[in-house]
Amino acid sequence: MKFIITEEQSEKLNHKIKSMVNKYGVEETLRLFDYNKDIIRRTYQDNPSEYLNQFNDLSMVEKDNVIYYVDEDDMPLFQFYSDNTNKYSYNNVHRIWMFFSEIIGLDYEEIQDILKNWLEEVYNIKGLTPLPLVMTLPII
DSSP, rough: OOOHHHHHHHHHHHHHHHHHHHOHHHHHHHHHTTTTTHHHHHHHHHGGGGGGGGGGTOOEEEEEEEEEETTTOOOEEEEETTTTTTEEEEEIIIIIIIIIIIIOOOOHHHHHHHHHHHHHHHHOSOOOEEEOOOOOOOOO
């Protein structure tokens, strides 16, 4: 049996899926859709960087020569050294990097380009090369 979905219905469905991803996270949304990555991939296919909009209001915390950008639970989403000892930003592998690699299917350089543009446009952070990093502890 085939279903025909109008463009308006498709837009509404995409909006609902994006809301679920923002509210519950990628892993929980995947679980709710029986781990069907295609549903989320199709939702973001026209603009994968739109996923990052949910992280546009992070708070900055500086601790021990490292600048962290954290969410409302003080969980770091990305970090870099404040003294410019290197030119890298370290991005949360579970909440940011894996979305682009595992769900969307982008390669390493494509992910770096998206994150570099996002850091510049949203946080005015320039000249850093994004890298994945496992971040699990809140910044206190």
